[in-house]
Amino acid sequence: MSNNANGLNLRFLRSWEGLLTLILVIVVLLNIRLSPFFLHGDNLINLFGVSIEKIIVALTMTFIIINGEIDLSVASVMGLAASFMAWLTDKGMAFPTALLFGLLIGLVCGLINGFLIAYLELPSLVVTLAGLIAYRGVARILLEDRSFTGIPPWYNDLGTQPFLGPLPLALVIFFVLFAVAIVVLHFSAFGRYVFVIGNNKDAARMSGVQVRRIKMMLFIASSLVAALAGLLYVSRLGAVRASIAEGFELDIITIVLLGGVSIFGGTGTLVGVGLSILLILSLRNGMSLAGVTGNTQNSIIGLILILSVLIPNLAQQANQTWKRREYVSRPKEQSITRESLP
Amino acid sequence: RAQSADPIKATKGKKIDMVLLPKFLGIIVFDQANQGAQEAHKELGNTGKLEFLGPTADNSVAGQIEIIKAATTRGVNAIMISNNAGDQLVPAAKDALAKGMKVVSWDSPIAPDGENLFVSQVDFGALGKTMADMVLDIIGPNGGEWAFLSASPDAANQNAWIAATKEALKDPKYAKLKLVDVVYGNDKPEDSYKAAQGLVDKYPNLKLIMAPTSVGAPAASKFVQDEKLCDKVKVSGLAVPSEMLSYTKNGCAPEFALWSFVDLGYLTYYTTYMLAAGDIKGTEGETFAAGRMGNYTIEKDPGRKGGLRIVMGPFTIYNKDNVEAAAGGPAPAATMAATMSGTMSATMAATMSATKAK
Amino acid sequence: MSISSTPRRPALRLERLRELSLVIIIFAVLFFFGTQVESYFNPRFFRTVTTGVMIIVVVVVGETLVMLTRNIDLSVGSIVGFTAYVVGRMVADNNSLDPVILILLAIGLGALLGLINGLLVSYGRIPAIVVTLGTLALYRGILVEFSGAKSVTTATLPNWINELGQINLFSLGPLDFRVLIVPAIVVVILFQLVLSFLPYGRRLYAIGSNPEAARFAGMPARRIVMIAYVLCGALSGLAGFMFLARFGNLTVVAAQGLELQVVAAAVVGGVSTLGGSGTMIGALLGAVLIEVIGDSLIRLRISEFWKDASLGLFILLAVASDKVIVGRVRDLALRNRRRAEVIPSQVPPSPAVQEGSAHVQ
């Protein structure tokens, strides 16, 4: 748990983030040993490149989860923004204008989610699950079974060619957003409110915090960023289908949770999420290079996800049991699961 | 196929690292393709590696891209792709081509500028006509309503076959066949089962479900059988004989078709190996010998502008007469009772009459 | 605002209210589609809904047990797929396997997978969502790895399994009740009774309601949570068998994504993700509501491409109207009685304190 106001502090670094760093170092060393290609500049960019859209959305997802909510609709919003943009272009709209409208539809989705969650106080899980189905459905209505390939080459180049130095545009955007997110979440009033609400919504409201407004803003931001990521995805793929980005939400949420953000809200840091991004991406990259793909790759990530929490927990538990032994001899311990503690 | 008098032969024993990339893992037909590729791998004495790498079903598009990217980075010599990502694979595939890799698509093609060539299991136009014929054959000359149960709206090959079928339906002899809907079963038995259920609920007069997917066809058959509707609604499509045996025998799915995926994997491997070994250039008109499968010629793909293909050829129509024999395993095409080539009409008619004779 | 001095009968409990509201919404949906679709109410539709919902219902009962404790099980889809496939392969290899043994195997296998989840969550102290996201991938991965991508097909299954899905238990007029819905009904009733009348059930609520207080009250919370996972796994195993019997043809991706449908049904049915509230009846109604909407939309003859958008919209509408109905009725109820009364009693303090009276028979 965190001491400091917005949850960024040294003690935390010594535990969760420290652990992530350790695992990350191990994984990177293994990757370097096992694959001569890992350290190639191309590969390092690739490492981010293949998941860049997911990690961009992971940033806003961090805010949402710390706030005690969840947004399952992000991948569908990505798909809808891309499909809407494609549909408009297909209908003859100028491409840059269509891009703007792609963002706009993200805004609309955010408004819908935000209104239902913040003002009607429906559970975000249900609202965004319905959104996941519905927004994807709208994308389907727009593109049906067609594939849209009328992306202008300059836009396609944005996604595939270096933009700044060796970095493609999406990666530049990610780094900028990451920096902004850190400042906002850990140093600004807005970020403080996000934590406060995630910890104790009642206390926040009773302290004059405008809980609804903050929630509304978060869901709008989440959908907007998702729309942006969807459009960036198009620039990388060069084509749009209604199914674009399907199923990304689970990967995005996994990244955030592995970053040490509690699903019940109130705790977590972007440093942790950053480390978790590096860890998962290096793992995936390393395994892909080693020819481990598909379900096996997922299984290994799942296993690491579990072990990374289990091992320190067991160590701590053993330590505690040992301590208790010093004054009692019956070793039966009874307590409740950690995550269920408020 | 088999046009040039002097087909090019493969240089055996080279070291060529290859990746066989299916749409996703966990479906029998792709494993059969892998079987065929491994067979060719041994036969050609490739000292390099053949890896069978695929994404998960729920992450197919992004997963395919990731695998292509990783293969490119690792400097694999050639990659064989069954595209499940529409045009979205193109940038990654182009990248691979630019790095000097050979990219061959099979089963489901990529856009022409993202590949060297496409190993087509059948001529798509012919397949469309065959499906139309099967519909006509099963629901009879009086016609009626029928629908497609496809895998997903994003599967390039499925879409192409459906389009080809619609094209074929323009022939007046199919005038009474009314295609009412296309629904999708996501290549999952339970979704396909429910999609079939939805079709029957939606169209009370439905006479046939055409499922050009190896997962959809048995699932749809199971549904009509469960609902005791086999007399009313028939199932047809593209399916693996061993999975259709009982439905074909009890009349729920009187007729369906398939080619051998083992052969497809074998041929794809052969083609790709020769391309990467420099035996063939991958240009139109080249004819080469693909081991046990005989000779093939690279030709223009009529369905895809600027695309090249080779057509594997024979596929089989299965009915109650031949399904049992085939069900033992995916038998090579040669042993089948009725085989068809790209321009099949004669054999087709023969099969038809065989069915009608009953 | 006078205060009655006689003890009040329990007014409409919140949980009953939710259930009632769901029933109203289900009828509203049925009514709406009844006016839109010709011969909407036919026996086939009844069968479609009942058979469509039965597997989800069995799983959602297990999920509810877990969710009540403020935990979650996202691996249920993988457990259902795993058991369905493994049991399917077993019986395909040995067609003479006894049905009872087969079902017990399915349940046992599910329970085992649930036990792994439970141990990791309660004794490993790993957040439930992390554990089950992990095992979601892990169980599926193991299945894909060891199956060799072969499918289970009806051709290889013994006849009794293939026919199980078609056996009619009884018919009520034109309505057929298929035998496979029996486990669903039994499971819902049984576990609703567990929740209402067994101390174990009440403790699930207590733990989810206030974990810290549960600890302070000396409840064996770890064991209780673990058992919930084992039960959830076992029920998923049973559902796996039902899955096999219903679909017959299985690939290794069987039941993938089921977890979302299950969680959706539970949450729509009023089971809180924050634990402590929800009932089996509610979860059942949630599952039925979603199934009815989905099945009805198909009947509308809208294009395949419009299906999902409408489904999402309808779910939202249903949840929003549920919220409104529950809110309204509760306001009314509150208005009619005074709030939480802590009123000085007229009874003089009596000297004897009743000791440790037991409420457990």
Add this chain to the structure above:
Amino acid sequence: MNAARLTLEMRGISKRFDATQALDNVSLQLYAGEVHTLLGENGAGKSTLIKIMTGVHPPDQGEILLDGQPIRIENTAQAQLHGIAAIYQEPMTFPDLNVAENIFISHQGRGGLVNWRNMYRDAEAILTKLGVKMDVHRQARGLTLAAQQTVEIAKAISLKVRVLIMDEPTASLSAHEVLQLFNLVKTLREQGVAILFISHRMDEVFQISERITIFRDGKLISSAPAAQVTPQSAIRDMVGREMGSFFVKDKGERGKLLLSVKNLAKEGVFSNINFEIYQGEVLGFAGLVGAGRTDVALALFGATPATSGEIIFDGQPVTIRTPHQATQLGIAYVTEDRRGQGLVMPMSIAANMSLPMLRRYLNPLGLIRRGEERKTAEDYRKQLSIRAESIRLQANKLSGGNQQKVVLGKWLNTNPRLLILDEPTRGIDVGAKAEIHSIINRLAQQGMAIMLISSDLPEVLAMSDRLLVMREGRQMGIFNRENATQENIITSAMGRANEPETALA
């Protein structure tokens, strides 16, 4: 009393939390049939000792003996097996369970079925004995703090216990409920239960205790039969110095009218509330638990807005629909429920203090100036003598009384025009209480309008310029300082003289 049998003994207990030595080699004996009271300043270690007794915390050192036998208590279940039960300082109810279940949840063993009918019946019986009538079918969610406390008491006495520990059970109860509770305690005592009692209310302590033990800074200072202790000596032992006199409220200058409330009502909760508050005035609110005082405050603060009536603030009619609006107007509300609504527990003291006034701590870029924030927190730590190693400490690591001080500090820092204090001294030790009273006094002198809700009758009587009495959601009257006597208030709060409850007065 000499014949009393030693039931539970704690020997040489020490406990350290990070930098805080919460307990330092303390020993304590509980005798059967005796009420033993623990006294000490906020953060002296009282609650920690209790948590060690019930197995919530393991001690670093020391041993526990029951009937002379050393026992191991590793968790609350084991403590219960030994017959040790506790009412904790903060109520531990299950919001989703109903009142009856909350009372009996610990009884439900593993086997058998829950018999709801008997459970409701018995729950009603126990509550009746406690002198409260509560709908036992009602969910515990939304119960007032006092009601939760009552449920906790009912829960503890329903268990068959040998040792009953009560950590500030009376903090939010009014005189009437306290009396009922003490009657129950007396019967338990007669049955031979050993009782450990904690309270900061001196009059109660001397009314009920047989033995008084005093802690300071985690150390045991004195332990003696109650007869040998006087309030003065007790306070001296607790605080380490002599304390001045008790409450003082200067007759301040009454400024201009700030707030006037007309016919305020909330359907089913309260109705027809009319009062005015002037600047520089302290308006007290008295009443029994559940009289609706908190509800009126919540309506004024916009947390649960009133359904009808008029609020005129500073000459303007206003509608307050959210706490945010209220804070914008300059209204502050110190909640009675510090855990639920007052504090963001895992956050630091500093972050909690700055929360309502965060915009004051922003630099032009909208970033928080941590230095300023800490400075403020540091100031209030000194002023309110908050016992914490650092203002970076998480709020949940503070003792109950110190948490209360943080909540107070947080709102004092907003420098409001109208300050609503709801049980501001709940759980606060005598020394700090006097400090808070003098702060209230000073703020009033500076022209702040203060609404003081308190169940501690001597406190409201001493601190208020005028006193509004409520009963069951109705305003019974407003008393001036002159005619606000203890008897008047109690009579008014309990209902008219012809009603049977007056028997108590």
